[in-house]
Amino acid sequence: MHHDMDMEQIVSLCKRRGFVFQSSEIYGGLNGFWDYGPLGVELKRNVKHAWWQDMVLAHDDLNVLPSAPGVYSMTGIDSTIIMHPQIWKCSGHYDLFIDKMVDCRECKGRFREDHIPGTPCPLKPSKQVGQHDKCSLTEPRDFNLMFKTTLGALGTEEDAAFLRPETAQGIFVNFKNVIDSTRYRLPLGIAQIGKSFRNEITPRNFTFRSREFEQMEIEFFCHPNESADWYRYWRDRRMKWYQDYGVGSERLRLREHAPDELSHYSIGTADIEYAFPFLSAGEYGELEGIAHRGDFDLRSHMEGKLDEKTRPLQVQLGPDGKPKWRGSGKDLSYRDDLTNEKFVPHVIEPSAGADRATLAIICEAYHEDEAPDEDGKSQKRTVLRFHPRLAPIKAAIFPLVKKDGMPEMAKEIYLALKKQFNVFYDEKGAVGRRYRRQDEAGTPYCITVDGQSLQDGTVTIRDRDTLQQERIKAADCLQVVRDKVG
RNA sequence: GCGGGUGUAGCUCAAUGGCAGAGCUCCAGCCUUCCAAGCUGGUGGUGAGGGUUCGAUUCCCUUCACCCGCUCCA
Numbered sequence: 001m002h003h004d005m006d007m008e009q010i011v012s013l014c015k016r017r018g019f020v021f022q023s024s025e026i027y028g029g030l031n032g033f034w035d036y037g038p039l040g041v042e043l044k045r046n047v048k049h050a051w052w053q054d055m056v057l058a059h060d061d062l063n064v065l066p067s068a069p070g071v072y073s074m075t076g077i078d079s080t081i082i083m084h085p086q087i088w089k090c091s092g093h094y095d096l097f098i099d100k101m102v103d104c105r106e107c108k109g110r111f112r113e114d115h116i117p118g119t120p121c122p123l124k125p126s127k128q129v130g131q132h133d134k135c136s137l138t139e140p141r142d143f144n145l146m147f148k149t150t151l152g153a154l155g156t157e158e159d160a161a162f163l164r165p166e167t168a169q170g171i172f173v174n175f176k177n178v179i180d181s182t183r184y185r186l187p188l189g190i191a192q193i194g195k196s197f198r199n200e201i202t203p204r205n206f207t208f209r210s211r212e213f214e215q216m217e218i219e220f221f222c223h224p225n226e227s228a229d230w231y232r233y234w235r236d237r238r239m240k241w242y243q244d245y246g247v248g249s250e251r252l253r254l255r256e257h258a259p260d261e262l263s264h265y266s267i268g269t270a271d272i273e274y275a276f277p278f279l280s281a282g283e284y285g286e287l288e289g290i291a292h293r294g295d296f297d298l299r300s301h302m303e304g305k306l307d308e309k310t311r312p313l314q315v316q317l318g319p320d321g322k323p324k325w326r327g328s329g330k331d332l333s334y335r336d337d338l339t340n341e342k343f344v345p346h347v348i349e350p351s352a353g354a355d356r357a358t359l360a361i362i363c364e365a366y367h368e369d370e371a372p373d374e375d376g377k378s379q380k381r382t383v384l385r386f387h388p389r390l391a392p393i394k395a396a397i398f399p400l401v402k403k404d405g406m407p408e409m410a411k412e413i414y415l416a417l418k419k420q421f422n423v424f425y426d427e428k429g430a431v432g433r434r435y436r437r438q439d440e441a442g443t444p445y446c447i448t449v450d451g452q453s454l455q456d457g458t459v460t461i462r463d464r465d466t467l468q469q470e471r472i473k474a475a476d477c478l479q480v481v482r483d484k485v486g
Numbered sequence: 487g488c489g490g491g492u493g494u495a496g497c498u499c500a501a502u503g504g505c506a507g508a509g510c511u512c513c514a515g516c517c518u519u520c521c522a523a524g525c526u527g528g529u530g531g532u533g534a535g536g537g538u539u540c541g542a543u544u545c546c547c548u549u550c551a552c553c554c555g556c557u558c559c560a
Contacts, residue, residue: 008553016496016511022551028533029551096560145560165560201487201558209559278553371521379522400519428513432521439521451519460520467521 007278010366011206013382017441019043019362020207032203032211034355039441042392042422044214044358048193050389051216051352052076054241056191067236069229072187072220077178079170081195082161088146089325090305091169091297093162097145147197147211163197168349170194171219172297175345176332186334186345187222187230193354205278207355208285214354219347221334224295227346228267231292235270238290238350242272242357246387247364251275253284264311265294272352274360287360288352295344298332302344361390365442371467384442385465388485393443394421395461395481398434400450402427410449413459413477421481439464445484447477 014020018037022029036044059074088094147163150156164170171190178190193216203209222230239254257269269291273284296313300306304323307316318324335342362384371381388394397414399406407427414425424443426434431448438446446462453459453474460469461480472480 011552012497025533025551027550031551093560198560204553381522398520402518404519406519430518430520430522430524434522435520436522446521448520462520469520 007206007276007363009368009382010277010363013366013384013440014040014206014362032200032209034207034210039392040358043361043386043390043442044354046390046392047358047361048214048216048354050245051241051354051357052191052193055189055218068233069226070187072189072222073184074189074191074218075178075182075184076191077171077174078192078194079167079174081164081197082149082151083164083170083173085161086325086328087169087173087301088162088165090300090327091172092300092305092308093146093165093169094325095305097165145199145201147199165198166196166351167192167194167215167217168219168297168351171217172301172347173328175219175221175298176330179334185337187220187226189218189220191216191218193217205276205285207359208276208278210355213356216352216354216357218350219297220349221345221347223336224343224346227292227294227348230348231268231290234348234350235268235290238288238352239272242287242360245361245390246385247274247360249364251364252287252360255284263293263296263308265296265306265308265313267292267294274356274363276360277363285356286353287356288350291349291351293347293349295346297347298344299327301327302330302332303327361386371436381436381439383439383464386442386444388444391442391444391485392422393424393438393441394485395445395447396424396426396434396438396443397447398425398431398449399427400431400448404451405454406449406451409453409474410447413447413449413474417478417481420478421485435462445481449474 011020015022017039019040021035021037023033023035024030056074056076061071061073064071085094088097146165149161149163151159151161171192175190178184178188194214195212196215197212200209200211203211207213218234220230220234235254235256239252242248242252251274253273253275255271255273257271262269269289271286272288272290274287275283276285279285294313296306296308299313304315304327305325306313315327316324333342333344365384365386367383367385369381369383371379386392395417397410397417399410410427411425414423417423424438424441426437428434435446442464444464446464448460448462448469450460452471457474458471459474459477460471461477462469
């Protein structure tokens, strides 16, 4: 039942209830930036926490997981947003993100300056860009897709640095550190959650395309001979993760890239996509990409940036015949203690957008349904059906009415639960209204203290989705919520 | 970056070149023993800057943001 999923309604709810605000709103807003409010920060934290918990902390590294090619380890790091500028030259981002661009005032086309030779002009008859009489090209303009900043208070152009456009490189350049400082053996996944920055040309579609965003990335290092199996494992594992948290409708799909979409060195790349309500019918937006990256990244940081068009991969050379971008010169290969084999690991990269996952979870959770009012008449109800583990508020505690000792008992339950869960206490107004407010916030359970509670020490716990109430002992509330929320 | 549209209270919408209104929400109180709109009272607004004018929320210019379509999306 998603026919009622309407983006305007969802955006409005996000603002009204404090999930997402426009950044700098009192100053008129800032294009491409969004803030999370009191409910949003909890939801997004829960998404990130679930990811870290499921992928890293709770990972069973002693047994072969279902569908996995073998046992493997998982750990994490937290690297800086600003890193050595050479990293982005070797990663390839510098070349791709610092292009000069030329706009045509006549045909409204936008072209990379270095691509103009050979690029046809959209005007007819077709000629090269700039060759038409009508062509009116602007001067080449810097098109900095990476955010540039300056190191040091007196910084000059030589001190230019960049805000990372992805967290992945922080993992690659720490691969040797992690191996050397721990006893992990391959296969090993290193996870990182953090902010990344890209000067998107057209920020649009709510938080989907933002200039500051948060990624949840794993770089999974393995033996080259096993990399294809691990690629398939991670692709399916990550798809299942979204489904496990309720993004299970036909709006979610796994799209394997066609061979001509793949980098030369990649065995496979798949996108996990979601049909966001702001997209046209049949269109999907990327939540996560799972890429087989071969040894491109580690070797680029060893030898210098590799030329993606070569096979086998070779260092990309500049006009002087020397490496265009010099690598670190450090040996990032891995020696297997058991076989004594030395090799440069291949990498599988599941790279997820935390904001996009959060947005998809909000969209998927959004429902309008009917619930009876006090006269038994059916009334429209807006409800966010979050997975209990992701819900910002786990439970709300109400006294049925604000008298006869009910508030006192409810407050006691509230404080007991608050030590472990984000819970909410409300004693104001009609209880029905309080239920509806929690439905809109996506709170899965409401605990109500009523007249009977005072007699026998029981309370009711109401389910957000079924509206059914169950009577439990007040003393059991913590355990019941723990069991339900997990 | 281009074209079109839209900006009035937290939300949905009125109105006017001359004191900016309503419903809902929210807050305080009353009432209330299980699913939002019963009573009383209250808070709160013309995206920003400039211009025309005696006076601008209204007319004009600029700007910002959002939506739609292009462009872009490593």
